[in-house]
Amino acid sequence: MAVAYGTGLRPPGVRRRVEGATYEPLRGAAREAALAWKLRWRRLHRLRDARHSGRDLVPLGAPPRLPAGAIPVFAVVRDEIERLPHWLEWHRRIGAGPFVVVDNGSSDGTTELLLGEEDVHLWRTEASYRASRFGVDWLNHLLRRHGTGRWCVVLDADELLLAPHHGVRDLRALTTWLDGRGGRSMGALMLDLYPDAPVGAGPAFAPGDDPLAALTLFDPDGYRGTRQRVLRNLWIQGGPRDRLFHRAAPRRAPTLNKLPLVRWRKGDALVNSAHTALPRGLNDVWERVPGTPAQDLARPVAALLHTKLLPMIRARSAIEKARGEHFHDPLGHDGYYDALIAGPDFRHGGSLALEGWEQLERLGLITRGAWT
Amino acid sequence: MxxxxxxxxxxxxxxxxxxxxxxxxxxxxxxxxxxxxxxxxxxxxxxxxxxxxxxxxxxxxxxxxxxxxxxxxxxxxxxxxxxxxxxxxxxxxxxxxxxxxxxxxxxxxxxxxxxxxxxxxxxxxxxxxxxxxxxxxxxxxxxxxxxxxxxxxxxxxxxxxxxxxxxxxxxxxxxxxxxxxxxxxxxxxxxxxxxxxxxxxxxxxxxxxxxxxxxxxxxxxxxxxxxxxxxxxxxxxxxxxxxxxxxxxxxxxxxxxxxxxxxxxxxxxxxxxxxxxxxxAPPADMPERSEPQPGKIDRLFARAVERRTRGRPGLFMQSRYPREGFENGKTANPFSVFEGFDRLFEDFEGWLGRALGTDVHGRLFDEGGARFADGGDVHAGGLPAAPAVRDHNCHHWFRSLVWNTRGKRQCFMFGPEDAQDITWHLSADGNGDFSVITGAWAIPLFQQGGDFAETRRLASRLQRIEQGHVEILRSPHSRARTRIWSLSDVVLHPMAPLQQILDEIGPKAATPLAEAPRMVDLSGFSNFLRALKNQGMHLPLVGDFPAEVEVAGPPSERRRRRPYLVK
The missing domain is CATH 3.90.550 (Spore Coat Polysaccharide Biosynthesis Protein SpsA; Chain A)
Incomplete structure (x- = not known):
């Protein structure tokens, strides 16, 4: 039965104006100050945790000396030998690199592969991924040590950064443009790609293969966003995994907003993977046009092509289910793993084949903003 | 030189x-x-x-x-x-x-x-x-x-x-x-x-x-x-x-x-x-050229400025999440909401779809999940029908639907039985268009029969919800176009609202109604209403229902006797 709706005569969000209510803004300012203080503490805690977790990281090789103007890529990987060759090549081509990578106990040859690459600086740890807040503490540690003062790319090994003007303008052009406008971060939508077949039914995936050839489809619609008051980010959820696995509990659906590109300052901290960061201004990838209530669309927004659903996800899910190193409540996600192990079919009538960044912009999933 | x-x-x-x-x-x-x-x-x-x-x-x-x-x-x-x-x-x-x-x-x-x-x-x-x-x-x-x-x-x-x-x-x-x-x-x-x-x-x-x-x-x-x-x-x-x-x-x-x-x-x-x-590069053979013409470049950059400050109406994304009320259009396209019509007319969706030639959904906000026009589980590029997903953020869900079907007016049925959280977002939207028959929720109660005390309770609840809903539609903050008839008005003059709707949102060349939808059988309905009133219910939304509606005979005959006159 329907929920009776309040019969107030104002739409939600339209506040009543009380005559002479001068105390209102004051209270608002006090609340804002309290929140700022709280978030400051949270940020400092993150930085302390990063310092502690950083002791677990064992450098393999000399400490990196990143060239001036480079845009390093920071990542935590585990057993990603199939994806990494393509992943490295893709990001080199868009002007990112060198790579600053934490290898979290790989056993499939990932370590050896990365050690053989000229532009990869590797750290290794056997410590718990979960205990390091799903890698965030390690990333915060390395970002602070090696990313301060630079534009940094923060990615997972199953994410490919597809920025507007991909293939024509590289990240150097993008970051220079952002610098000119005082922007310190760029947002991205994580776009789950899936195969044109049930997951795992296609040919096996070998190291160096192109995941975009194996995963061709995506959902052009079905994303929803909520503005988060505290961290000021837009919480985006949806996509094929939400459609199939989280229809009963949509709050648990994967978070799809990310901050893959940040001009790192000393004291910055990632909060929740690379979805959100502190200070809050970093999450403000939308802005207000000065002097008007209109929103500023100046900043570009990119897509992160998510190649999670490659054939090996089935075997991998069985392992991860047993490890319980992902998610805040791993037991609550057993159903999710079981569904992935079963090899679900994500296709539906509205699935589209990925063509390029222009297509995504036309669909309204990314934008070039004012970067014409 | x-x-x-x-x-x-x-x-x-x-x-x-x-x-x-x-x-x-x-x-x-x-x-x-x-x-x-x-x-x-x-x-x-x-x-x-x-x-x-x-x-x-x-x-x-x-x-x-x-x-x-x-x-x-x-x-x-x-x-x-x-x-x-x-x-x-x-x-x-x-x-x-x-x-x-x-x-x-x-x-x-x-x-x-x-x-x-x-x-x-x-x-x-x-x-x-x-x-x-x-x-x-x-x-x-x-x-x-x-x-x-x-x-x-x-x-x-x-x-x-x-x-x-x-x-x-x-x-x-x-x-x-x-x-x-x-x-x-x-x-x-x-x-x-x-x-x-x-x-x-x-x-x-x-x-x-x-x-x-x-x-x-x-x-x-x-x-x-x-x-x-x-x-x-x-x-x-x-x-x-x-x-x-x-x-x-x-x-x-x-x-x-x-x-x-x-x-x-x-x-x-x-x-x-x-x-x-x-x-x-060293100059090649270039065609003879005259005055500089930066016009094309001007247009390109003018578009960028426009996109920056106003965005595309109804589009919401990572870089842009307008504060409530300052959007450049909440939705991308006009849409129409029909309330009560599906209760009063048989296969109203099918009839409207033929008359307008557009997507006519069933109850999009049904408690059991969205009833899309094609009966599917997923619509327009990945929008799930699952009620939990829809209600998790219903206005964004609806914006997505309109954005992804832009170019086609979306019509859907709505009523007090449905999830109501969307009401404000629809009515505060200048693209919205409401056609409401108030009191039509009584028809299924009448058809179902069953325990009268339970029916009485339900009727009271539905009426309360609908009253709140109509109040929202009539509030000064509502920006949608709204047409409201009481059930009695429509039963007495069924063609007038239909023709008005088609004239206002139908294809440009407004044609007289070739085919009218069939009204459900309402014989005994006035007795049902009387029974509700005798149980102490006040039924302002139904209107003054004529006691002799059954005298008008089955709807098909009545239609023949009361042809719609086109000016």
Whole structure:
């Protein structure tokens, strides 16, 4: 039965104006100050945790000396030998690199592969991924040590950064443009790609293969966003995994907003993977046009092509289910793993084949903003 | 006679070297000013790269900062050196290290040779320019600016505010009428030397030293005093965005720049290898071209500005999440909500779909999940019908539906039995269009029969919900178009609302109703209503239901007896 709706005569969000209510803004300012203080503490805690977790990281090789103007890529990987060759090549081509990578106990040859690459600086740890807040503490540690003062790319090994003007303008052009406008971060939508077949039914995936050839489809619609008051980010959820696995509990659906590109300052901290960061201004990838209530669309927004659903996800899910190193409540996600192990079919009538960044912009999933 | 090129350089020195070679090969002497901020090693490399070019020289170096007098000093020094060293120069062209000649230099020389006394310098009075950023136009000339805008913004702003409050105004020296314009000009030897050798120059320099952004006003103002023939436009194509930052051109702008027919463009991204290679290549056989035509580029950038401030209506994404009420349209397309029609008419969705030729969904906000027009589980590119997902963020869900089916009016059924959270978002949307038959929720209760006490309870609840809903539709905050009939009105005159709806939202050529939907059988309904009333219910939304509606007979017969008359 329907929920009776309040019969107030104002739409939600339209506040009543009380005559002479001068105390209102004051209270608002006090609340804002309290929140700022709280978030400051949270940020400092993150930085302390990063310092502690950083002791677990064992450098393999000399400490990196990143060239001036480079845009390093920071990542935590585990057993990603199939994806990494393509992943490295893709990001080199868009002007990112060198790579600053934490290898979290790989056993499939990932370590050896990365050690053989000229532009990869590797750290290794056997410590718990979960205990390091799903890698965030390690990333915060390395970002602070090696990313301060630079534009940094923060990615997972199953994410490919597809920025507007991909293939024509590289990240150097993008970051220079952002610098000119005082922007310190760029947002991205994580776009789950899936195969044109049930997951795992296609040919096996070998190291160096192109995941975009194996995963061709995506959902052009079905994303929803909520503005988060505290961290000021837009919480985006949806996509094929939400459609199939989280229809009963949509709050648990994967978070799809990310901050893959940040001009790192000393004291910055990632909060929740690379979805959100502190200070809050970093999450403000939308802005207000000065002097008007209109929103500023100046900043570009990119897509992160998510190649999670490659054939090996089935075997991998069985392992991860047993490890319980992902998610805040791993037991609550057993159903999710079981569904992935079963090899679900994500296709539906509205699935589209990925063509390029222009297509995504036309669909309204990314934008070039004012970067014409 | 030839064109002398003054080049101001502060970064990407290797490109400056290529440019100097390009100009010099075409017979133009070049004087380069290199910013003092550039390191000695880089400067030495540039000198080395241009050492074999006899007509490329370097002038005294100044430490330049955006918007300050130092840029004018650098220009003056370079221009003086140009006039002194190269007697054959008739025009002096001011460029930067990121200004790329788009047309063969010979064409530029011919163009200028045909206009030997013309100065190309954009120069407009302060009252006429719209591009000033920061709210300073005439005040650039009447206030003092002791602080750097880039490095000491707070002090800068405070100094301006203080002078405004104190009513301070500088005296503008006699003989100066402030003009503004693009920094990049092309002046004749006569005009330029008159400016640089004027006996009053020292006094004027003293004045301009304290003007804000003098590089956009010094030559632009003084040229007015000496020039014979001013063409108030810059030969350099240069676009500025909303923040006063020059637009940057990249490889993908190649065709656009080619077609613009401009002589020189800035700012070119130093790493846009294709652009540099294409335009610095030796001139090929080009078709005869005439006046520069930057119109196409103007349109491209105008679109960008529009997109920036207004966005695409109904589109919500990572970079843009407007505050409630300030969106450029909550939804992308008009949509129509029908309440009660599906209860009163049999297969109303099918009939409406045929009449309008568009998507007509069932109950999108049904408690059991969205009933899409195609009966599917997933609609329009991945929108799930699952109720939990929909209700998790129902207005975003609905916006997605409208965005992804844009171009097609979305129609759907709604009623007090459905999830109601969406109501405000629909009614506050100017794209919304409501057709409501109030009280129609009583029909299924009547049809179901069953325990009357339970029916009574349900009826009361549904009526309460609908009352709240109608109140929202009628509130001053509602922006949707709304038509409300009571059930009784529609039962008595069923065709009038239908025809009105088709006239207002149907295809342009409004046709009379060819086919009318069938009304459900309502014999005994008035008794049902009477029973509800006898149980103490007040039924304002149903209206005065006629006691003898069953006398009108089955709907099909009634329709025959009461044909709809078309005017």
């Amino acid at each position: 030839t064109v002398g090129v003054v080049m101001l350089v502060h970064e990407a020195l290797h490109r400056a070297g290529e440019l100097a070679r390009h100009w010099s090969d075409a017979g133009c002497p070049v004087v380069i000013h290199v910013d003092s901020n550039v390191g000695d090693a880089a400067f030495a490399r540039l000198r080395g790269a241009t050492a074999d070019l006899g007509r490329v020289t370097f002038c005294k170096r100044f430490r330049c900062e955006w918007g300050t007098w130092s840029l004018v000093q650098a220009t003056q020094a370079a221009a003086e050196q140009m006039l002194r060293q190269h007697e054959d120069v008739r025009h002096v062209y001011l460029t930067s290290g990121s200004c790329l000649p788009l047309r063969p230099v010979a064409e530029l020389k011919d163009y200028l040779a045909a206009r030997p006394r013309t100065d190309f310098i954009e120069s407009a009075t302060t009252a006429d320019v719209a591009w000033t950023v920061g709210g300073l136009s005439a005040e650039r000339f009447t206030l003092r600016f002791p602080f750097s805008w880039r490095r000491q913004r707070a002090l800068f702003d405070r100094a301006v505010a203080l002078q405004r409050r104190a009513g301070y105004r500088r005296r503008i020296p006699p003989g100066i009428e402030p003009h503004l314009g693009s920094q990049w000009w092309c002046l004749t030897r006569q005009t330029l030397s008159a400016i640089l050798t004027d006996p009053a120059r020292a006094e004027r320099d003293r004045y301009f030293r304290q003007v804000w952004i003098p590089d956009e006003s010094y030559f632009q103002t003084l040229a007015r005093n000496y020039a014979v023939n001013i063409e108030s436009r810059s030969l350099t194509l240069s676009k500025f965005d909303f923040q006063g930052k020059p637009h940057i051109f990249y490889d993908d702008h190649l065709q656009l720049l080619r077609r613009s027919d401009c002589f020189v463009a800035r700012k070119i991204w130093p790493r846009a290898d294709r652009l540099w290679a294409a335009f610095l």
